[in-house]
Amino acid sequence: MSEPLVCPFNPEKSSKSSSPVPSSSHSPTATESSQTPLHSSSSHTDYDTHKCPIFTQEVDPLLIKNSLEDRIAYLTDFLNFGSRDAEIISKIAPAVNEAIPTMVDGMYAKLFEFDITKKVFMNRNQGFDGPLPHTLEELHLDSAQIVFRKVFMKAWARRVLTADYSNGKTWAYMDKVGVMHTGASPFKHQRTMGIAPLNVPYRDIALMLGWIQTVLHSAILSIPESVCPASEKIEAVAAINKVLWIQNDLFSRHYIGD
DSSP states (O other): OOOOOOOTTOGGGSOTTSOOOOOOOOOOOOOOOTTOTTSOOOSOTTOOTTSOOSOOOOOOHHHHHHOHHHHHHHHHHHHTOOHHHHHHHHHHHHHHHTTHHHHHHHHHHHHTTSHHHHGGGGSOOTTOOSOOOSSGGGOOTTSHHHHHHHHHHHHHHHHHHHOOTTSHHHHHHHHHHHHTTBTOOOOHHHHHHTOOOOBOOHHHHHHHHHHHHHHHHHHHHTSOTTTSOHHHHHHHHHHHHHHHHHHHHHHHHHHHOO
16 A cells, blocks of 8 residues: 655654654634735745645636736735735835935936946836937936936835735736836826837846845834834835835736736
């Protein structure tokens, strides 16, 4: 008779010399609907890798591809993004908000270091009707279109810090930010007026989000202890990290169609 299948996470499967791992006293909650993504239904929140998951959730790939609501439910559940994350982001927002102008200036300076990322701004962006340079050498950080773009970038960064993450409109906004960089406009008025949207390679989008993540993490960790204790700064870094990875997914889904 063949040996019965054994869960690979079962502590009994480990070496006999290993110390037994005590079982968690955490009681799982019932799976909640996708309309309440801020309350994770995952059974993996105790991060106990020595135990089998209590249950395996079924996820329909086609559903999360086509339904933003269900996709957000899946993303927030997988990353364990919950109300505590939203709360801690809101708490550190006033202190980190001061770093946004410097962050945005630094971001565009970084984009200007490489011709492939600088070339994007040679094309007219939606909503901008000012003068454009004729050559890449004539494009500067204080050029009219760059100043125009910085306004929108600052608005996005402030929204990350102050958004109501229990409201589906927040995720819909972040999804539109993803669409508008692919060369397709998510806004009806832009299509009606014939305004061309941005067309930025996903490669550079992902790199820029990584750069932004580092800057925001540094800003959070620089908050004085009198304003935010170390334990909460660690929570805030984790929470911002989750939001940026969700934003990253809301970019990539429109590029790779997954």
